[in-house]
Amino acid sequence: MGSVITVRDLRMRYGSKDVLTGVDFDIDAGEVVCLLGPNGAGKTTTIEILEGFRMRSAGEVDVLGEDPARGSEDWRARVGVVLQSWRDHPRWTPRRLLAQLGSYYEPYGTAERPKPYDAEQLLETVGLAPSADAKIVTLSGGQRRRLDVAIGIIGRPDLLFLDEPTAGFDPQARREFHDLIRRLSRTENTTILLTTHDLDEAERLASRVLMLAGGRIVADDSVEGLAHRIEGxxxxxxxxxxxxxxxxxxxxxxxxxxxxxxxxxxxxxxxxxxASLEDAYLALVQEHESGHGDAAARMFKEATT
Amino acid sequence: MKGWYAVRIGARRGLTEFGQSVRSTQDQGFYLFTALLAVGYLFLRRNADIEGTDLSFASVTLPSILGLLIAFGVVIGPAYALAMEREDGTLLRHKAIPHGLTGYFTGQMVFQSLSLVPQLVVILVPSFLLFDDLMADPSGWFTVVWVVLLGLAATMPIGMVIGALVPNSQKVGSWGMLPVMTLAGISGIFYPIQQLWGWVEVVAQIFPMYWLGLGMRSAFLPDEAAALEVGGSWRTLETVGVLGVWAVIGAVITPIVLRRMARRQSGSAVEAGREAATQWVR
CATH class of the missing domain: 3.30.160 (Double Stranded RNA Binding Domain)
Incomplete structure (x- = not known):
């Protein structure tokens, strides 16, 4: 299968601050890829550029055959984005909101890939069926995030983006969420790109990890591959x-x-x-947080090559 | 255009939002509060007459108050909704969906327009029960309808533009409420516009609020009452003209401003809004 995402020499600069200094990677159809890195490494910036929500400073980006900066509505219909809600649609119920937002995808369905998903079934899948008719304002944090996921995938996307999906989850909600993502990848062959600063999460979910530090990709491998390289x-x-x-x-x-x-x-x-990958990653994070992002990136790169 | 189906979905969204609003005790409370203020004000002065005429104070002031509430509702309503829903991620959700923004803005217009219905009903019903001779001629209801529709088209874009430009929802008060209150003060709602200085009279007549009030008075009051107005006439053509120009300007500018607002939406913008909102003391 072909490339779903191609990124070449992606650069981003805010004022005089370079956040991305030349990011390159490819993601193939059906992969679950984790963009891993310390807070402030540019993960959110990268994923927002790919989602078409943010303009890049330079570089080439191709997502599902289009430049996300000028993504068409047809393109939109193939991309799912899981957003973090906090108080939107307080008076709606999950059932009503899913049906309403799902209806935008109807004209984009085909015989072999009907869109959107059946809202009832999706509520069942994400475990929201018992509170399907509760006002959204009354949902717990974990239920709200499951609703976020449901809204993100209601259009049966070919490609799904998740930015720090489990931030603020308790361990139970986290495990359930991981199961959901794995199921989605397995049954629908959805290509998934998620960001996290948690190595453990990357290990659980991703078939491949892109480590972002100092504004570029410092490692691109499976978690086992990375661990193997670092164990001397x-x-x-x-x-x-x-x-x-x-x-x-x-x-x-x-x-x-x-x-x-x-x-x-x-x-x-x-x-x-x-010597574990965890130790190496923790050292990277520590260096990054004390403001030596570049040095940290170099160090990590040396350790893994 | 392929996006037309989204207008239909948006209209459905507006209807749902409206249904949720009239069932919400918070919104019911707001309607009752404004009704109490308006009808209470008229009731306190129920025995007053307008000097030099046999018109009651209530019959002259009620149409003006309705005009004010329409303008107020469709300016502050959308301004607040847009600022708020940009912060909380409602807008971003629609940006992530094919033709979602078309649907979102349609929904907003439908919802804000429908919201006028309960707003007007809670004032009209008690007023007609309490006061006599409010509607001089039943044909005035026809005028009410076109003045309301044209007034909507003229004023709602102002609210949407304010909502799109205001930095955050906490600033809707100073960006939206304050100018609208000021305009209300000079637009001949509570006292005849001719009593103000000449330049204020001119300024007031640039904005749609004065014309909304005038149009409503022309609908409710007998023809003789036109003598109280500027130039001794209802100036119906001018009313259509000024409101129409505002509607056209709004129809041209609003989509541009809304597109600009939507373009700047991203997850981190919503996150920043969340942080700003939880940080009330700065």
Whole structure:
């Protein structure tokens, strides 16, 4: 399948501040891609440019065959955007609002891809059926976000954008949301691009991670791939006769075996720790937040290549 | 045009919003409050007559008050709705949907226009029960209809433009309410416009509010009452002319301003609005 999103040398500048300094990536049909990066790295800017909500300073962007800055209404009908609501449509009910917003997609349906989704079924899917007739103002934060998702996908999009979709979720709502996204990707083959600053979320959802830092993509790989690249040395710690030891080794399994062979049961408090992707990411975030975005990006790039 | 179906969806949206509004105790309270003020004002002066005529104070003032409420409702209503719904993400939701903005603005116009119906009913019904001789000639109702429709077309764009330009919903008071109140004060609603300084009289006649009031008086009052007006005439042609010009200007400018507003909408703009709204003290 072909490319759904192509981004070449995308640049964004606000006043004298460069937020994006040359972003390149491709996303293929059916992929679930996570744009991961610290707060302020330019994730929202990037996704808003792709959504057609924001004008870029320079670079080439192609989304579903069109430039989002001049996206047609036909193009709009193929793109879903999950927005974060906070108090819109307070007097509407989820059922009424979904039916109303869904009706805009009717002329765009085809025999093999009818649009919009059936509102009732969608309410069931996102778990909103019990509160389908409650006023939206009375919904809890988690229910509201599920409604956001339902509105984002009511038009049965080919491509779905989600910006920090689980910000403010409790762990339960978060898990349910992840299930929903995976189901959507599996059953509809929807291409999904989401942003997050949470590595764990990226790991759970994404088939591929684009790491954004210092205004560009510093890593583009699966989470396992990234983890694999970053795992070099492993630290082994142990205690022997009241003394502590630590050593960096490349084959921890063999090292431990030899340790036991030599000292037997005298070895205490064995601790084997791999350099993890999480450590590397946390270091990146920390550097970024202390204002060294560029340095952080370079460091991360070196660690992963 | 492919987007025409969205006008139909928008009209349905406006109807739904209207239905939700008349069922909401908040909006019912607002209608009753304005009715109480207006009818109460007329009732307190129920025995007064207009000097030099045999017209009652109520019969002369009621049409002016109706004109004021129409102008007030369709300027402040859309101004507040647009500013608010831009902040809370309603507008952005429609921007993310094919032809959604067409539907949204249609819905807004339908809803704001329909909102006038309960507003007028709650004042007209008690007024007709309490006061005599309000409508000189039943044919005046026909005039009421065209004056209301033309007045709507002339004033609603002003509200939409204010709503599109105002930086945030908290500023609708100073950007919308204040100018409308000032205009109401000089538009011959509460006292004849001729009592004001000459230049104020001219300024008032540039804006649609005066003509809305005049048109309403011409609908309700007997022909003799025209003697009280500027030039001793209802100036029907001038009323149609001024309101018509405002309507045409509005029809040209409003879509441009609304498009500009919509273009600047994004998720981060909504997020910024949310933060600004939760930060009342600055």
């Amino acid at each position: 040395e492993t630290t082994v710690k142990w205690r022997l006769g009241g003394e502590s030891f630590a050593e960096s080794v490349s084959d921890p399994t063999r090292f431990a075996r030899e340790l036991f062979a030599r000292h037997g049961e005298a070895v205490r408090d064995l601790d084997i720790r791999r």
